[in-house]
Amino acid sequence: MTTRGGKTVFGASVGILMLNTRFPRIPGDIGNAATWPFPVHYKVIPAATPDNVVRGDASPLLGAFIDAGRELLELGCDGIATNCGFLVPFQTEMSRALGVPVASSSLLQAPLIRMSLPADQTLGILTISSETLTTAHLDAAGIPHDTPVGGTGAGSHFTTRVLGDADEIDFDQARADNVNAALRLVHDNPNIGAILLECTNMVPYAADIRRATGRPVFSIYTYLLWFQAGLLPRRFPTHLDDIPWAPS
Structure with missing residues (x-):
């Protein structure tokens, strides 16, 4: 069987664009990798902070988010998310520029x-x-x-x-x-x-x-579980005998 390449890293379909932060992130937080039942890629936007995105004008950061999204796509991601709900105004422009599904918020x-x-x-x-x-x-x-x-x-x-x-x-x-x-x-x-x-x-x-x-x-946890399930659908057994708990 021939396998197609074209990516640098395989197995992590979701790329997450992160604000530049230092506060601690416990499991459940989008920025703690242990939160996810699947591998993810992260990319930090140096100029984006919680304060200037949530309480300021985030619009000048759009280009930086698009550029970082492209880097994650080149690395091997199939869809892009961000780690702040206030970035939802970026949704249309990011999805248009990146050409893949985007979950901005x-x-x-x-x-x-x-x-x-x-x-x-x-x-x-x-x-x-x-x-x-x-x-x-x-x-x-x-x-x-x-x-x-x-x-x-x-x-x-x-x-x-x-x-x-x-x-x-x-x-x-x-x-x-x-x-x-x-x-x-x-x-x-x-x-x-x-x-x-x-x-x-x-x-x-x-x-x-x-x-x-x-x-x-x-x-965002419920959203990205759904999002990733579309990017990398689970493959189910094709025969009853392949189900571990199936009666013999």
């Missing part, structure tokens, strides 16, 4: 989640910075402007340590900040039927949010 799941909910329920979005999540971000993801949005709070430990790119994070306090923010969101909007986490650093707390609110929780 967990927010892109919103239309599908909304369609899955009963008619009397809505989607709620939890973000690291509700103060700077604008209608432009919502529009880029196809999210109605009346969608309930809650934030962890500009003065919370989670927000200040991540956006401030701190050397240390108290993850117990960060967990509490996320759970409390989610509880406020559903208290203020009891018709929320599911929660979507904008921030890729919130994933370690998704199970706690689900337990506390009783709502399904979606995130």
Whole structure:
């Protein structure tokens, strides 16, 4: 059997473009490689920081993200993701320039989640910075402007340590900040039927949010599991005798 090449590295179909950070990342965080049940490639954008992407104008960084995406494609990736939900305005230009599937933000799941909910329920979005999540971000993801949005709070430990790119994070306090923010969101909007986490650093707390609110929780983790499954579909046994647990 002849095998086709054309790549430098094989077996890692997803490439993740990273902001330039130093804060610690525990399993569940997009930037901890142990989070993923499949190999991934990473590429850091030196000029992109949590502060200038989330609280500033990220548009001057588009070219750098496209260039870095091309490097990951040359390395062997088949699809590109980013590690910040606030980069959703880059979606159209990045996918056009790179010519492959792009997952710029967990927010892109919103239309599908909304369609899955009963008619009397809505989607709620939890973000690291509700103060700077604008209608432009919502529009880029196809999210109605009346969608309930809650934030962890500009003065919370989670927000200040991540956006401030701190050397240390108290993850117990960060967990509490996320759970409390989610509880406020559903208290203020009891018709929320599911929660979507904008921030890729919130994933370690998704199970706690689900337990506390009783709502399904979606995130960059749920998105990239789906994304990778399309890039590299699982091959199933073609005969019953090939199934390990099949009766003889």
